[in-house]
Amino acid sequence: MENKLxxxxxxxxxxxxxTSKIMLDVLIAxxxxxxxxxxxxxxxxxxxxxxxxxxxxxxEFLARxxxxxxxxxxxxxxxxxxxxxxxxxxxxxPKWMAVVGSFFAIVVIKQLFGGIGQNFxxxxxGARVFMLVAYGTKMTQVSVPRGADATDAISAAxxxxxxxxxxxxxxxxxxxxxxxxxxxxxxxxxxxxxxxLYLLIRKVISWEIPAIYIGTVALLxxxxxxxxxxxxxxxxxxxxxxxxxxxIFMATDYTTSPMTRKGAVxxxxxxxxxxxxxxxxxxxxxxxxxxxxxxxxxVPLIDRYTAxxxxxxxxxx
Amino acid sequence: MKxxxxxxxxxxxxxxAEKATVPMGVPSVVLIPLAQHLGAPCxxxxxxxxxxxxxxxxxxxDAYVSAPIHSSVSGTVTRVEPVVLSGSRPVMCVEIxxxxxxxxxxxxxxxxxxxxxxxxxxxxxxGLTGLGGAAFPTHVKLNPPKGTKVDTxxxxxxxxxxxxxxxxxxxxxxxxxxxxxxxxxLKWTGIEKALIGIEQNKPEAIKMLKQAVSNIPSITVxxxxxxxxxxxxxxxxxxxxxxxxxxxxxxxxxxxxxxNVASVAFVASYLKTGMPLVKKRVTVDxxxxxxxxxxxxxxxxxxxxxxxxxxxxxxxxxxxxxxxPMMGVSQYSLDLPVLKHTNALLALDADEGRIPEETACxxxxxxxxxxxxxxxxxxxxxxxxxxxxxxxxRFHLMDCIECGCCVYACPAKRLMVQSIRIGKDYIRRNAKK
Numbered sequence: 001m002e003n004k005l006x007x008x009x010x011x012x013x014x015x016x017x018x019t020s021k022i023m024l025d026v027l028i029a030x031x032x033x034x035x036x037x038x039x040x041x042x043x044x045x046x047x048x049x050x051x052x053x054x055x056x057x058x059x060e061f062l063a064r065x066x067x068x069x070x071x072x073x074x075x076x077x078x079x080x081x082x083x084x085x086x087x088x089x090x091x092x093x094p095k096w097m098a099v100v101g102s103f104f105a106i107v108v109i110k111q112l113f114g115g116i117g118q119n120f121x122x123x124x125x126g127a128r129v130f131m132l133v134a135y136g137t138k139m140t141q142v143s144v145p146r147g148a149d150a151t152d153a154i155s156a157a158x159x160x161x162x163x164x165x166x167x168x169x170x171x172x173x174x175x176x177x178x179x180x181x182x183x184x185x186x187x188x189x190x191x192x193x194x195x196x197l198y199l200l201i202r203k204v205i206s207w208e209i210p211a212i213y214i215g216t217v218a219l220l221x222x223x224x225x226x227x228x229x230x231x232x233x234x235x236x237x238x239x240x241x242x243x244x245x246x247x248i249f250m251a252t253d254y255t256t257s258p259m260t261r262k263g264a265v266x267x268x269x270x271x272x273x274x275x276x277x278x279x280x281x282x283x284x285x286x287x288x289x290x291x292x293x294x295x296x297x298x299v300p301l302i303d304r305y306t307a308x309x310x311x312x313x314x315x316x317x
Numbered sequence: 318m319k320x321x322x323x324x325x326x327x328x329x330x331x332x333x334a335e336k337a338t339v340p341m342g343v344p345s346v347v348l349i350p351l352a353q354h355l356g357a358p359c360x361x362x363x364x365x366x367x368x369x370x371x372x373x374x375x376x377x378x379d380a381y382v383s384a385p386i387h388s389s390v391s392g393t394v395t396r397v398e399p400v401v402l403s404g405s406r407p408v409m410c411v412e413i414x415x416x417x418x419x420x421x422x423x424x425x426x427x428x429x430x431x432x433x434x435x436x437x438x439x440x441x442x443x444g445l446t447g448l449g450g451a452a453f454p455t456h457v458k459l460n461p462p463k464g465t466k467v468d469t470x471x472x473x474x475x476x477x478x479x480x481x482x483x484x485x486x487x488x489x490x491x492x493x494x495x496x497x498x499x500x501x502x503l504k505w506t507g508i509e510k511a512l513i514g515i516e517q518n519k520p521e522a523i524k525m526l527k528q529a530v531s532n533i534p535s536i537t538v539x540x541x542x543x544x545x546x547x548x549x550x551x552x553x554x555x556x557x558x559x560x561x562x563x564x565x566x567x568x569x570x571x572x573x574x575x576x577n578v579a580s581v582a583f584v585a586s587y588l589k590t591g592m593p594l595v596k597k598r599v600t601v602d603x604x605x606x607x608x609x610x611x612x613x614x615x616x617x618x619x620x621x622x623x624x625x626x627x628x629x630x631x632x633x634x635x636x637x638x639x640x641x642p643m644m645g646v647s648q649y650s651l652d653l654p655v656l657k658h659t660n661a662l663l664a665l666d667a668d669e670g671r672i673p674e675e676t677a678c679x680x681x682x683x684x685x686x687x688x689x690x691x692x693x694x695x696x697x698x699x700x701x702x703x704x705x706x707x708x709x710x711r712f713h714l715m716d717c718i719e720c721g722c723c724v725y726a727c728p729a730k731r732l733m734v735q736s737i738r739i740g741k742d743y744i745r746r747n748a749k750k
Contacts, residue, residue, distance in 0.1 A: 006636045007403070007649050008672050009735035011721030012665070013327055013479070013642040017728040019679055075676065117679045117729075259682030259695075308322070308691035310713045311551060312564045 019116070023076035025204045026249070029195035030083045033245065036178045036188035040145035041091035045184040049086040051095045055102035056082030063111035077116050081105050084124035084249060087185020088242065088289075089131070090142045097135050101127040121296040122253045125246075125289050132289075142181040148174070158182045159240040160285040175239035186245045189238075196248035205252040208264040209271075213247040214238055216272025224280055243275065246288035256296040263299075263306035270295045319559045321552040323689040324544040325722045327643065329518060330479040333600050333609050338486050340596075340613040341626050343415045347390050347617030348654040349375065350402060351409045354446040355453050356382030361411060367394045370422035372593050375411050384444050384454040388422075389595035389615035390415035402653060403639070404646040410654075413617070427591040436505035443587040444594040444657070449473055449484075449548070449577030450640055452658040455584075458576070459506055461569035470508045471557055471568075472499060474515040474522065474578040475541060475548030478641025481661040483598045486611045487579045488515070488522035492529045495578055498585035499536055508574065511536045512557050518543040545643060546720040550575050552689050564716050579660075594657055601627045603663035605634040614655045621651035623662055636670025638663040643721045673730040684723035684733060690716050694723035698733040701740035706747075709740050717741070 037045040060078035064071055072078075085105055089098060105127035110119045119126075132139050142158055158181045162169055170180045178188025186192075199205045218234035225231030237243070242250075251257060251271050258267045271291045278287020352358035359376030363369055369388040376386035388411075396412035428439035441456040461467055472495070476484040488495065499511045513530075515523055517540045530536040541547050541556055551562045553575060560571040568575050583594060595616055602609040607628030614623055620637065624630065638645035639659055655662070684694035692713050700709035714737060723733045 004667075005634065005647070005649055005651075006670050006672070007647045008636070009732065009738060010638075010640075010645055010647075010719070011643045011724050011734065012636060012638055012645065012647065012663075012670065013725065014673060014727075014730060015325070015327070015725050017683070017726065018673075018730070019676055019728050022679075022681070022728055072677070077679075115677060117677045254679045254681040259680060259685045259693075261686075307693060308685065308688075310564065310692055310716055311321075311555075311690040312561045312566070312716065 019075045019077070022204055023080050025199065025202045026080050027076065027083060029198045029204075030080075030087065030185075030249065032191035032194045033087055033185045033188060034083065036191035037087060037091065037184035040178050040187060041143050041184050042146065044143070045091035047095065048089055048091055048093060048098055048184060049083060051098045052086035052089070052102050053079055053082035055099045056085070056106050059103055059106040060111070063107050064115070067111065069115065072116060075116060078106055081110070081123045085127055087245060088124060088128045088183050090139065091184040092141065092143050093138055097131060097138060100134075101131045104130045117255050119255055121293050122250055122256050125250050125293055129289050129293060142183065144181065145179045145187065148179055158285065159236070160279065163240070164285050169236070172235060172239065175236070183242065186242045189244050192244040192248055196244075199248070199252075205248075206261070206264070208261055209252045209257060209268045210247045212265055212268035213251055213271045213275075214243065216269050217243055217275050220273065220276040221280070224276065237276070237279065241279075241286045242288040246275075246292055247271070250288075251292050251295070256299055258299055258302045258306060260303070260306050260308060263302045266302055266306065267295050267299065270298065318539070318541070318557070319555055320542065321555050321689050322691055323687050323722060324546060324552075325687050325725045326543075327479050327545055327725060329543075330602070331482050331485070331518070332480070333602055333611055334482045334485055336610045338490060338598050338611040338613050341615065341618065341623065343390060343417050343419060344615060344618040344622045345415070346395075346619065347388075347413050347415065347615060348400065348619060349386060349389065349411045349413065349617035350400070350654065350656065351376035351386050351411065353386065353452060353657045354384050355451065356380065356384075356457070358409065359383060359386050361397050361409060363394050363397070363411060365394055365397055368392070369394060369413060370420045372425035372595060373422035374424065376409075382454055382457050384441060384446050384456070385593075386411075387444050387593040387595050388413060389617050391418050391420040392416045403648045421592075425591045425593070427589060428587070430505065430588060433505050433507070436501070439588065440584065442593070443583070445580060445583055445587070446594075446657055447577055448579040448583070448597070448658050448660065450644065450658055450660060451550075452656075455576070455580060458574060459502065461567070461574070465569045466572055467506070467508055467569055467574050468510070468572045469558060469574075470499065470502055470506075470511040471553060471573055471575045472511055472513040472578050472581055473548055473550075473553055473575055474513055474526075475553060476519070477516060477543070477545045477548040478643050478645075478661070480602045480663055481600045481641050483600045483611055483660045484578050485519050485522055486598060487582055488519070488526060491582050492525045494582040494585045495526070496529050496533065496536065498581035498583070500533070501584055501588055502576070502581060503535060506574075509535065513538045513578070514541050514547075514553050514557050515539070516541050516543045516547055546689055546718070546722065549689065549718050549720055551718065564713065597655060597657060597659055599623065599655060599659055600661040602661065603634070603638075603665045604669050605630045605632045605664040605666045607631040614659075616657055617654045619652050619654055620648060620662060623655060624651065624664060630664060632666045634664035634670070635667030636665045638665070643725065644719065675731055676729045678729050678731055681728060683726040683728065684731075687722040687726040689720060689722060690718055692717060694733040694737070695731070697740065698731055698736040701736040706740055706743055710744060714740050715744065
C-alpha cells in the first residue's frame with residue numbers, strides 16, 4: 001500500500017467548477033434563443049443550428065488530430081461556438097456557407113492560434129464578420145418571422161435596416177418577443193434575457209459586461225438622437241439588431257474579455273460606445289459584431305492597465 | 318474590520334469539532350526529526366544506545382534561528398540517521414524505542430522568568446515553534462529587530478482550513494491557558510494589546526473566549542467572516558488592523574506579531590510546568606478514516622500508529638496529508654512522524670485524493686479574483702512554465718502565500734501553485750549563488 005500514496009502539490013481539493021460545466025451552462029442558456037429562432041424562422045433555423053454545431057465539433061476534432069494535440073471536443077466549447085455562430089446567421093443561409101463559417105471559427109480563429117483560451121477574437125463573431133465579407137448578399141437576406149405579414153417573404157428588413165433605409169418600424173412588443181427580421185437567434189429579447197439571467201444565477205458571467213454595454217448603448221443612442229440632443233429612442237436601440245445576444249453571450253466570452261471587474265467596465269463601455277458610433281455614424285446598419293471584435297483586440301491592453309494592485313503595495317509591470 | 322479581497326469558500330468539513338481531544342498512549346516507536354522549524358537544523362545530542370527521558374534535549378544548535386528538539390518518550394535511542402521527510406531534503410532523525418515508563422527528565426522544571434531576556438530564553442528552551450503550520454521559532458518572532466515598534470499581538474484562532482478543529486478544541490478545552498499565555502507574552506514583550514481573531518463559524522469558542530477576557534481590557538476577541546484564507550498571516554493582520562504587510566516585509570514591520578492560539582497556550586503551560594513541546598493536538602480526519610477525532614499525539618509518533626489509534630482505515634487511503642487540504646503536505650509514507658507543527662492528518666480515499674487533469678486556461682479570471690494577494694496566478698503560471706523567472710518576479714511571484722485559492726477556483730484545474738513554488742525555488746537558489 002505504501003507505494004500507492006499519491007504525492008502532489010497543495011491544494012488537494014478543488015471546486016467543482018470545470019470548463020465543460022461552464023460551457024454546458026452556456027449551451028443551456030442558449031436554448032431559449034435557439035427555440036425562439038426555430039419558432040419564428042422555422043425548421044430552416046433548426047437545420048442551420050445543427051449544421052453549425054456538427055461542423056464545429058467535427059472541425060475541432062480534426063484540427064486537434066492534425067495538430068497532434070489532445071482531443072478537446074468534450075470541453076463543449078466547440079459546440080458553444082457552433083450554436084453562437086448559427087444564432088448569428090440568417091435562418092435561410094445556404095448550409096455549405098455555414099460549414100465554411102464553422103471552419104473559419106474553429107480552425108482559423110481558434111485552433112491556429114492555439115485552441116481554447118488562446119484566440120484573440122471571439123471565434124463565432126470573427127466567422128460571422130468573415131461571412132459578411134465573403135457572402136454579403138446571403139448574409140443580409142433575413143427571413144420574415146412567423147406571424148409577421150410581409151409582402152416580400154424572402155428579404156425582409158431588420159429594424160436597423162429600416163431605420164437606415166426608411167419604412168415602418170416594428171412595435172416594441174414584436175421586438176421584445178422576436179417577431180422581427182434578423183439573424184435567427186438575435187431577434188427575441190425575451191429569450192436572450194432569460195438565458196442571460198440563467199448565466200448570472202449560475203455565476204458563469206457577472207453583470208458588469210452586459211449591463212454596462214447595454215446601458216452605454218441606451219444612454220448614447222438617447223443622447224445622440226436624430227432630432228438633436230436627447231431625442232433618441234434608447235429602447236429601440238437596445239431591442240434592435242444583435243445588441244442583446246452580443247452583450248450577453250458574445251462580449252462575455254472569457255478568453256476575449258478582461259479578467260478584472262475594472263477591466264470589464266472599460267471594455268463594456270468601449271463596446272457600447274463603438275456600437276452606437278457604427279450604428280449612427282457609418283453606412284453599416286449594425287455595429288455590434290465590429291464593436292466587440294475591436295474591443296476583443298484591446299483586451300490585452302486593458303488587462304495590463306487594470307491588473308489589481310498587489311497586496312502590500314507595488315505594481316505589476 | 319477590513320475585508321480582504323478574494324478568497325474562496327471550500328466545504329468546511331469540521332466533522333471533529335464536537336469531539337473532545339483524546340490523549341494517545343505511548344507509541345511503539347518515535348522518529349524525531351532534528352529540523353522541525355524554519356532555520357538551522359539541530360545537531361544530535363544523543364547517540365545510538367543512549368537512554369533518554371521525556372523532555373530531555375536530544376538535538377540543539379548554537380544558531381539563533383532554531384529551536385531545540387526534545388524527546389517525547391523515555392526509552393532507548395535505536396537510530397540516529399537522516400530520513401527523507403515529505404517535502405524536504407533528508408533530515409537527521411533520532412529514533413527512540415520507548416520503554417513505556419514515560420519517566421520525566423531531570424531537565425524538566427519550571428523556568429525562572431524575571432525579565433524579557435529570561436522570558437525569550439525560556440521560550441527558546443521550550444522548543445516552541447509556530448504551531449499554526451509555519452514552524453518559525455517563537456523566540457525569534459517575539460524578539461523583532463531593534464527599531465521596529467510592535468503594538469499589537471494577534472492571536473490566530475481563525476482556523477480557516479477545512480477539516481481542522483484542533484485550534485477550536487484548544488479554545489474550548491484550554492480557554493484559560495490561552496488567556497494566561499497571552500498575558501505572559503504581553504507582560505514580557507511590552508506589547509500593549511492582544512487581538513484574538515476567530516472565524517464566525519465557531520460561536521461556542523467565541524463565547525468562551527469573550528467570557529474569559531471580559532475583565533481584561535488588553536485582550537479583545539474578534540469574530541471574523543468565514544472565508545479561506547482568513548487565517549493567513551497577512552490577511553489576518555489586514556482584517557484586524559487594516560495594515561498591509563509590505564511586499565517582502567514581516568508583520569513586525571507593521572507593528573504586529575501573530576501567534577497561533579495553540580502556541581500561546583503552550584507558553585502558559587511551559588512556564589507553569591517546564592515540560593517542553595513534546596506532544597501536539599492533531600485533528601485526524603478524511604474520507605478514509607474510520608473514527609475521525611482530535612488526538613493528543615507524542616511528537617515523533619508514526620502516522621500509521623495515529624491512524625490505527627483512530628480505528629484504522631475504512632477504505633484504502635489514496636492520499637495522506639499533513640495539515641489541511643488547502644495547504645497541507647502530502648505524505649509519501651505512513652512511516653513518517655508527527656511534527657511539532659502538525660495540526661491535522663487527513664487520509665483521503667483514492668477518489669478524493671486524485672488530482673484532476675490539467676486543461677487549457679480559458680482566461681476566465683477566477684484565479685485573479687480569488688487571489689487574496691491580488692496577484693495574477695495565470696500569468697505567474699505561464700511565466701514559470703516558459704522559464705521567464707525575472708518577468709515572473711516583476712509580477713510579484715515571491716509575494717504568493719501559496720494558499721491555493723487560485724487552484725481551488727480554477728475550472729481548467731491548472732496547477733498554478735505548483736508552478737509558483739517551482740519558480741520561487743529557482744529564484745531562491747539562484748539568489749544564493
